[in-house]
Amino acid sequence: MSLASLPDAYRQAPFDEGCAPRRLLRLFSGKWVTMILHTLHLLGGASRPGALLRSIPGLSKKMMTQTLRELEEMGLVAREVHQVMPPVVEYRLTVLGRKIIEPVEMLYRWGAEHAVVLDRVDDNVARARKGG
Amino acid sequence: MSLASLPDAYRQAPFDEGCAPRRLLRLFSGKWVTMILHTLHLLGGASRPGALLRSIPGLSKKMMTQTLRELEEMGLVAREVHQVMPPVVEYRLTVLGRKIIEPVEMLYRWGAEHAVVLDRVDDNVARARKGG
DNA sequence: TGCCCCGGGTACCAAAAGGTGCCCACAGGA
DNA sequence: TCCTGTGGGCACCTTTTGGTACCCGGGGCA
Known part of the structure; x- marks a missing residue:
């Protein structure tokens, strides 16, 4: 099968750096990015x-702050400082952030529903490393 | 909102390393993994x-081979060597691979359909770096 | 006074990821 | 004979990433 025989959206879409799907993947490639977005969402936004x-669990203070700064720069998360004593800080998803949540939730849902598939993958790797 | 007020699947799911969604994300975190799976799928499997x-474009021979080896180890891709002269090699998605394609395609589709959202994210970053 | 919480920042380090360049054998065409 | 293409391996280097440990100021508490 050649590329020429495929529908348009497929033929052009994922085949250069800078196309939408690859940008989305880059966004999600940080170790904690989706975790934080997802958790923020679960916690009510x-x-x-x-x-x-x-x-x-496993998230360090540094990585959290760093990731939140990046998400803030991207406009996915807003940082609110309530001027009371002591200062209370709150992070919330922006409108854009609530959009990005969609694919995150898709992934998490699929993962949760297909844990068996992932188990099999891990089994394969384990067997490959042992057996040869 | 507290975690305790959430449905079960949410309360436990993504909160430890080794849970299904995080394993899925780790699988997808390689720069070329989803690209290769997706392209393999588009090309007819x-x-x-x-x-x-x-x-x-942008994929180097080394990274392709390396990624394919990993996918093979995970049992997502099968390597077939046709014993002719010169040897013809073919990679195809396994049954497991065709399962994993599902979330990959979800992501690619969402990305293609919501390019505007990603544009906005990039704009935000650009403005943040300039303005301050 | 010492101690722990909060929210945050920074310096430094280790590991991983990714990329380039060069190597192999074999075959066909010019 | 040289150059192309096939499929691949390996050495090396750079960049990115993530993590630890330590710092700050302020407040509550014993």
Whole structure:
């Protein structure tokens, strides 16, 4: 089968750097990006850094802050500082962030529903490394 | 909102390393993994390395081979060597591979349909870096 | 006064990922 | 004979990524 016989959207779409799907993948490639977006979403769209940190085992303070800064720069997350004493900080998904949540949730849902598939993948790797 | 008020699948699902969604994400985190799976799928489920290489601009021979080896180890792709002269090699998606294609296609489709959203993200980043 | 919480920042380091360049054998065409 | 293309391997280097450890100021608490 050649590329020429495929529908238009397929023929052009994923075949250069800078196309939409590859940009989306790059966005999600950070180790904690989707975790944080997803958790923020689960927690109702907003939450305080402390709560976020405790919700994601393995996430370090540094990586959380760093990832949140990047998400802020992309306009996916907004940082609100409530001027009380002591200062309360809250991160919430922006409108754009709530859009990006869609593919994140798709992925998480698929993953949760097809854990068996992933188990099989891991089994294959384990057997390949042992057996040869 | 607290975690306790959420449905079960959500409360436990993505909150530890090794849960299904995070494993799926790790699988997709390689720069060329989804590109190769997707292209293999578009090309009809199988193709020769040369064709694959030419279909994905920016992909180097080394990275292609390396990624294909990993996919083979995971049992997502099968390598067939036709014993003719010169040897013809073909990679095709396995049954497991055709399962994993599902979330890949979801992502690619969403990306293609929501390019505007990704444009906005890039704009935000550009403006953030300029303005300050 | 010491201690822990909060939210955050920074310096430094280790590991992983990715990319380039060069190598192999074999075959066909000029 | 040289150059092309096929399918692949390996050495090396750079960049990116992620993680640890330590720092700040402020407040509550014993």
